[in-house]
Ligand SMILES: NC(=O)c1ccc[n+]([C@@H]2O[C@H](COP(=O)([O-])OP(=O)(O)OC[C@H]3O[C@@H](n4cnc5c(N)ncnc54)[C@H](O)[C@@H]3O)[C@@H](O)[C@H]2O)c1
Ligand SMILES: N[C@H](CO)Cc1c[nH]c[nH+]1
């Protein structure tokens with residue numbers, strides 16, 4: 001059961017007839033329970049989204065959006081505060097990046113339909129045949145976020161019991177609950193709430209923490225079924241006095257409370273009433289039973305009362321009435337805060353700024369609760385601002401800005417803002433400014449990531465399988481998984497695929513195999529450096545390799561091919577694949593099929609640092625490997641670095657392969673639609689991806705044609721919101737010549753370089769730094785990602801300056817050998833002895849001398 005819900009059930013709130021406005025969905029109806037479930041359709045999506053942001057009290061809106069037509073509708077709902085949106089299962093893959101905020105809705109009771117994060121089953125009939133079995137399966141699978149919506153006419157009390165037993169969250173129809181305000185409906189509602197609570201007191205009352213809207217505890221009271229019923233009926237603070245029965249707060253003192261929301265705590269033995277308090281709560285001369293308010297809440301309270309009755313001529317009264325003075329003070333304090341250095345000064349200046357900012361808010365009728373609700377709502381946004389400063393402020397500080405007003409920051413208008421790359425003219429900026437613009441989006445500091453992965457690695461090293469499994473349960477929610485490894489031979493039923501996919505994998509497999517086989521050396525190297533001195537070099541496969549196939553935000557069977565095929569061609573004896581499993585513990589069938597084709601000995605069903613540690617050190621069931629290869633997120637990369645630095649692990653790694661990137665060089669011969677499609681193909685990987693276009697001597701019309709294509713093609717993509725994120729830190733650079741473009745590209749050292757220019761093959765000579773190059777208009781980068789034969793596991797972040805991408809050599813070691821004849825030793829011996837003498841390593845010298853003496857003796861006899 002999800003514990004973050006205010007109450008352990010949802011109430012499905014009916015949309016008012018006519019849909020003229022949604023005011024019928026008033027705060028009193030949905031907010032007190034804090035937990036509505038609303039059915040959306042494209043027609044009312046916008047109204048719903050606006051409704052969520054307007055009523056920014058903390059209520060959990062769960063929205064059935066299976067009838068929405070566009071992804072943008074879903075994203076708008078998420079951005080405006082819907083905690084969860086349920087969509088048709090076939091469109092789920094488009095929301096991979098939104099974690100458990102988007103879940104599937106189905107009508108058939110089937111536990112296996114639960115994706116990683118949960119499931120909503122509609123029209124559920126708890127009395128139908130097979131429902132007991134379903135309940136048992138649901139309980140043992142411990143699916144988080146399993147929501148059940150009953151078929152019309154279901155007995156609600158029995159249904160709630162059924163849901164509790166099944167570890168599910170029931171969605172109760174509004175009819176008879178919130179929409180019907182009769183006593184009997186309120187009675188049913190209070191009964192349902194009391195069904196969930198447990199009291200350890202003899203009188204059956206439940207302790208009730210009373211807080212104001214900012215969450216400051218006012219005091220402790222008690223609730224019983226009757227007081228809850230009365231509180232719901234009157235929407236006021238009503239409690240159960242232990243001595244005097246029903247206690248309507250403020251009935252005699254006039255210090256009444258408006259009930260804002262009620263919730264149960266995690267183990268359902270304490271209630272919380274959030275109230276708007278008039279006057280004070282405590283019977284003593286203080287606001288709450290724990291004393292008066294402090295800090296920001298107290299300041300907000302004081303400002304509120306000053307606004308109502310500030311003595312004329314007082315400073316606060318002046319601030320409320322003199323807009324210019326307040327503006328100047330906010331600016332002044334903001335600057336002082338920016339300039340403050342010592343912790344004391346920062347605290348002092350921050351307090352001043354908060355005072356003036358809050359004065360502005362209270363003067364505009366905005367409460368502290370409104371500000372806090374905004375902060376909470378921002379944390380729920382799935383599309384974010386870049387965080388860059390705007391216009392004049394950025395210019396003043398000489399830092400990266402948000403897009404100019406003509407191209408608004410995409411995040412500001414998530415649904416329809418233009419998707420456009422920032423432009424920079426390389427001839428009008430300094431080299432330093434250009435490089436600043438081309439900086440990759442910043443990632444979390446390596447230290448912060450290391451702090452997260454080090455304990456995971458240590459635990460796996462010590463705890464083996466058990467530790468790996470516990471992390472897989474935690475991160476992948478695959479709680480049913482009992483072994484972290486799937487050993488070959490892999491069962492056929494785990495690699496059931498349609499014929500078209502098999503054909504595509506087989507084609508790619510053959511091409512990758514062909515290209516990597518061709519990288520084999522014909523024969524061992526052998527060179528006679530002096531007469532009788534023969535030096536040689538031969539290669540051997542690395543015996544045991546661990547191949548990490550990412551699976552967090554997207555499943556990438558193509559990466560399994562790119563790592564598995566060269567390992568097979570190299571002749572590695574043991575190939576171990578690792579990839580995060582799905583929530584039901586299974587691995588994508590495409591990956592199992594590739595593992596089978598490359599002859600992998602096992603698949604480690606784990607991801608992240610735990611998978612890397614398991615392969616580096618070995619566990620009871622995971623084979624220890626000699627080298628770990630493959631891309632991954634920051635946790636995977638940090639874990640690879642960490643284990644490779646541990647001499648006890650004895651494990652090597654490939655190179656840092658992070659968020660995807662592409663640099664396209666296009667001249668006037670390039671087709672704008674092709675250019676845009678290549679940029680977007682890497683932009684869709686993740687919001688941390690970056691794409692760069694170097695436009696060589698293009699006119700404004702030609703540039704606009706590419707910009708238009710980027711926007712129009714992006715808008716038609718299922719992952720448009722991810723593209724918005726990556727395009728926000730992507731750049732078009734204007735250059736005059738191909739040489740200038742190549743110079744910039746070599747400095748950037750892109751993972752992928754695409755040449756869409758006249759006589760593209762000729763320009764290849766000028767490429768110094770790049771992971772992989774795609775030459776000419778008929779070579780989109782995606783052919784390299786999947787099927788051409790080249791490898792797609794490539795160095796990013798500028799590491800193409802010193803690393804190669806994965807290739808056959810990544811799976812081989814080169815061993816050298818020397819073979820001397822007596823004549824050879826005589827020829828080279830004097831040089832060796834002299835250098836040994838210089839280094840004062842006498843034993844080295846004598847190892848030659850002893851042999852030369854022997855040769856000389858032999859020659860004499
Ligand atoms: N350069 C290349 O050649 C190339 C190729 C393919 C993919 N990629 C990149 O690989 C990356 C794949 O990342 P991904 O996240 O989708 O999958 P992933 O498999 O790399 O990571 C998922 C794992 O991250 C761990 N994790 C997540 N959050 C965590 C947390 N808070 N603390 C500790 N561990 C946590 C979990 O163990 C989870 O299993 C992307 O950036 C993609 O662009 C690069
Ligand atoms: N372009 C990615 C490497 O940066 C690899 C990939 C896998 N699937 C699609 N693309």
Ligand SMILES: [Zn+2]
Nearest residue numbers: 660681682785
């Ligand atoms: Zn790709």
